[in-house]
Structures are given as structure tokens and as C-alpha cells.
Amino acid sequence: MRNADETNSSQGPWxxxxxxxxxxxxxxxxxCECFSPYSTVKLSRKEKRVMDVALIDKVLRExxxxxxxxxxxxxMGEPLLYKNFETIIGLCKELQLKLNLTTNGxxxxxxVEYWAEKILPIASDIKxxxxxxxxxxxxxxxxxxxxxxxxxxLVYLLKKRDEIIASGLNHPTVTLQLxxxxxxxxxxxxxxxxxxxxxxxxxxxxxxxxHFNEIQDQAIKTDFESVKRWNLIVDESYRIANEQxxxxxxxxxxxxxxxxxxxxxxxxPKEAVCPFLGKEAWINAEGDFNxxxxxxxxxxxxxxxxxxxxxxLSEIWQSTAYKNLKQNYLEYPLCQGCNxxxxxxx
Numbered sequence: 001m002r003n004a005d006e007t008n009s010s011q012g013p014w015x016x017x018x019x020x021x022x023x024x025x026x027x028x029x030x031x032c033e034c035f036s037p038y039s040t041v042k043l044s045r046k047e048k049r050v051m052d053v054a055l056i057d058k059v060l061r062e063x064x065x066x067x068x069x070x071x072x073x074x075x076m077g078e079p080l081l082y083k084n085f086e087t088i089i090g091l092c093k094e095l096q097l098k099l100n101l102t103t104n105g106x107x108x109x110x111x112v113e114y115w116a117e118k119i120l121p122i123a124s125d126i127k128x129x130x131x132x133x134x135x136x137x138x139x140x141x142x143x144x145x146x147x148x149x150x151x152x153x154l155v156y157l158l159k160k161r162d163e164i165i166a167s168g169l170n171h172p173t174v175t176l177q178l179x180x181x182x183x184x185x186x187x188x189x190x191x192x193x194x195x196x197x198x199x200x201x202x203x204x205x206x207x208x209x210x211h212f213n214e215i216q217d218q219a220i221k222t223d224f225e226s227v228k229r230w231n232l233i234v235d236e237s238y239r240i241a242n243e244q245x246x247x248x249x250x251x252x253x254x255x256x257x258x259x260x261x262x263x264x265x266x267x268x269p270k271e272a273v274c275p276f277l278g279k280e281a282w283i284n285a286e287g288d289f290n291x292x293x294x295x296x297x298x299x300x301x302x303x304x305x306x307x308x309x310x311x312x313l314s315e316i317w318q319s320t321a322y323k324n325l326k327q328n329y330l331e332y333p334l335c336q337g338c339n340x341x342x343x344x345x346x
Contacts, residue, residue, distance in 0.1 A: 012066025022076035023048035038212035049285035098124035123172035178205035181218040202253040272341035
């Protein structure tokens with residue numbers, strides 16, 4: 001269920017994502033459109049994109065006036081490598097906005113101790129990319145990572161989260177975020193058992209968006225036997241989640257753990273709807289308004305809506321172009337096959 005802050009708003013989005021530094025990362029995850037060893041995207045860019053901090057200030061102040069309650073720094077690249085990240089923290093404090101962080105869990109430059117102290121008091125959720133319970137799986141998918149170091153940092157973060165909650169200052173959650181693929185789905189039940197034991201609040205995943213020929217065989221939906229295996233793992237995952245409680249007595253939340261239709265595994269259910277349009281907004285590093293989190297180049301097929309350097313967020317949100325997209329998005333091939341569409345209630 002979506003909370004009251006996430007309902008459709010005619011005035012403005014409830015959450016906004018800023019692509020602060022999409023071309024900066026210290027890992028080479030195989031599925032990443034920019035940093036995968038199979039990607040040529042980063043080679044085609046003459047300069048690394050970085051969002052102007054003055055634009056962030058402008059956008060967040062406008063967003064606050066429209067009812068935005070939550071901010072996500074870049075979900076492309078590693079946001080903690082953004083040189084003005086602490087300015088975002090300061091704006092969140094000043095404007096009373098929650099910070100929703102997606103990170104690769106390496107806690108670069110300043111370390112988990114520093115970042116935990118800064119982020120946990122204002123965080124709604126910290127999503128950490130995680131793709132295996134064994135070092136072989138995790139490190140082959142998230143190239144450049146070390147599972148033992150990631151676990152050590154995660155355990156520290158959870159300890160500090162519990163201290164923040166006990167103090168009454170804030171109630172942040174910690175999520176592990178997976179990409180579902182053939183090389184890691186068999187480890188998911190064990191990963192859930194472990195996550196419960198250390199106090200992870202939620203495991204969120206999505207099916208692989210295979211940008212490269214080299215990883216096409218990792219897509220679960222394209223192989224009948226993999227789909228059958230996936231459906232069994234979904235059942236097992238929910239059994240574990242229902243039978244084993246977190247240390248605080250709650251159940252771990254599983255998101256996007258949905259069985260696939262064996263007859264039409266690659267099809268998105270017709271009843272599935274876009275969870276973003278009319279609810280959330282994305283601003284890319286140059287200031288362009290984007291309607292969703294689709295891969296960077298693919299977003300452009302949905303149209304041009306304006307740039308926040310010379311337009312207000314309200315103007316774009318109320319524009320004819322954006323209203324038309326909300327009403328007619330299923331006419332676009334990108335939306336028709338989008339893995340992020342959700343069946344209501346799931």
C-alpha cells in the first residue's frame with residue numbers, strides 16, 4: 001500500500017529524484033547502462049555530467065512549495081561521490097525533507113561512520129545495491145565490490161540505525177535492492193534468511209533490463225525453465241518472510257516479488273500501471289525534467305517537457321505535454337514493456 005504522501009497529486013510530485021552525478025561510480029556492475037564492462041556509453045561522453053548545486057537549491061525550494069516530502073540523490077552512478085552531497089543534506093534539514101538514498105554500499109571517500117552520522121537523522125530509507133549471498137555471485141555482478149567489506153559496513157549502519165530509532169530522533173529503514181537475474185536468483189532465499197537475521201527492513205528487486213547482448217542470457221523472463229524456477233523462489237521467499245521475524249518482531253517486506261505468467265513471461269500484465277506518473281519526478285544532470293526512471297536515453301522517447309534552469313517545476317507539472325503523457329503513456333513502446341509497471345495491490 002502507498003502511504004498518503006505518495007498519492008497522485010495535481011499540484012506536484014510527492015518525491016523528486018536528482019541525477020546529481022550519473023557519470024561517477026567506483027563499481028562496474030554488469031547490468032549498469034553506463035559502468036558495465038560491456039557499456040560504451042561512458043566512452044561516448046566527452047565530459048562527465050554533474051548537476052549544478054545552484055540548480056539543486058532552486059529545484060528543492062520549488063518542490064517544497066509543491067508538497068514534495070522526499071528527495072532521492074542520483075540513482076545512476078554513486079551519489080556519495082557527488083562533491084556537493086553535504087549541501088543536499090543541509091537543504092533537507094532546512095526544508096524538512098526526507099532523504100531517500102540509493103547507494104552501492106561502498107561509502108566512498110569518508111566511510112560508513114561519517115556518512116551514517118550525517119544521513120540517518122534525515123533519512124526515510126537507505127537502499128543498498130546487493131546481488132548475492134556468496135562472494136562469487138556478489139563480486140561477479142557488482143565488479144569492484146568486496147562482499148566482506150560490504151557486510152561489515154552494513155552491520156555498522158544497522159547498529160547506528162537502531163541507535164537513531166531508540167533515541168526517537170528519526171525512524172529510517174534499510175533496504176537491500178536486487179536485480180533479479182539467472183546468476184543470483186537461486187541465492188535469494190538464503191539472502192532473505194540472512195537479511196532477516198541482521199535486521200534488514202525490506203528487500204526490493206526488479207527484473208534485469210538487459211542493455212547488452214553479453215547479459216541477455218541473464219534475463220529470467222526469456223527462458224521458460226528460469227521462469228518456473230523464479231516462481232518457485234517467489235513462493236519460498238514469502239514462506240520465509242512469513243515464518244521468520246526480524247529482531248524487532250516485524251516481518252521483512254518483499255517488494256516486486258511477483259510470479260510470472262508461464263504462458264506470457266515477457267509480457268507486462270495489462271492491468272499493471274505506472275507507479276511514477278503524476279506522483280514522482282526526475283531531473284537529469286543538465287536540468288531536464290524526466291517523467292520516470294527508465295534508462296537515460298530511452299526516457300527521451302517519451303517527449304521533451306522542459307528544463308528546470310529556465311522553467312519552474314510547477315509549469316512543467318501542469319503542462320499539456322506532461323498531462324498528455326499521463327493519460328496516454330500506454331501508447332508508448334517503452335511503457336508497454338516497462339518492468340517497473342506494477343499490478344495494483346502487489
